[in-house]
Amino acid sequence: MTIDRMFIGGGALLLALGVAAGAYSAHAARGAAHPEAARLLQTAVLYHLIHAMGILIAGVLSRFAASPWLAAAGLLHFAGIGLFCGALWVLALTARSMGVAAPLGGMCFIVGWLAMAVHGLRA
Numbered sequence: 787m788t789i790d791r792m793f794i795g796g797g798a799l800l801l802a803l804g805v806a807a808g809a810y811s812a813h814a815a816r817g818a819a820h821p822e823a824a825r826l827l828q829t830a831v832l833y834h835l836i837h838a839m840g841i842l843i844a845g846v847l848s849r850f851a852a853s854p855w856l857a858a859a860g861l862l863h864f865a866g867i868g869l870f871c872g873a874l875w876v877l878a879l880t881a882r883s884m885g886v887a888a889p890l891g892g893m894c895f896i897v898g899w900l901a902m903a904v905h906g907l908r909a
Contacts, residue, residue, distance in 0.1 A: 788848075789845070789848055789857050789860070790845045790846075790848035790852065792845070792860075793841050793842065793845025793848060794845035794846065795845075796841060796845075796864065797839070797840075797841035797843075797845055797860075798842060800834070800841060800867065801839065803834075803838075804834040804835040804838055805835075807831050807834060808831040811824075811827035811831055814827065814878075815878070818878050819878075819879060819880050820877055820878045820879070822878075826875075826878035827874070827875065827878050829874055830870075830874035833866075834867055834871045837863040837866055837867050837895055837898070841863045841864060843902070844856045844859045844860035844902060847905070848860075853905050853908070855901045855902065855904045855905035855908070856905050858901040859898045859901040862894045862895070862897050862898030862901065863895065863898045865891070865894045866891045866893075866894035866895040867891070868891070869887045869890050869891030870887070870888050870892050870894070870895065871891070872884070872887065873887035874888060
C-alpha cells in the first residue's frame with residue numbers, strides 16, 4: 787500500500803472514529819471518574835478530528851508531490867492521536883495519568899505540522 791493511500795484511507799477512518807468518539811463522549815463524561823471528564827473528552831475529540839484532517843491532507847498532497855516530509859507529518863499525526871488523545875481518554879474515564887504520553891503526543895502534533903510546513907516550503 788502506498789503512503790498516499792494509507793494516509794487518505796487512514797485519515798478518513800480516523801475522522802469517522804472521531805465523530806463516533808464525539809457522540810460517545812457526551813454520554814461517557816456523565817459517569818466518568820475524573821471531575822473534568824467532559825472538558826478532557828471534548829479536547830481529545832477536537833484534537834483527534836483536527837489531526838485526522840492533517841493525515842488526510844498529507845495523503846492528498848502525497849498524490850501530487852510525495853516527500854519524506856509528508857510521510858513524517860502523517861506518521862507523527864497518527865502517533866499524536868494515539869498518545870495525546872488516548873492519554874486524555876484514559877485520564878477522563880479512569881482518573882489515571884499516562885505520564886508523559888500526552889506531552890509526547892502534543893510534540894508529535896507540533897513536529898508533524900512543522901514537517902508539513904517544510905514540505906510546502908521546499909516543494
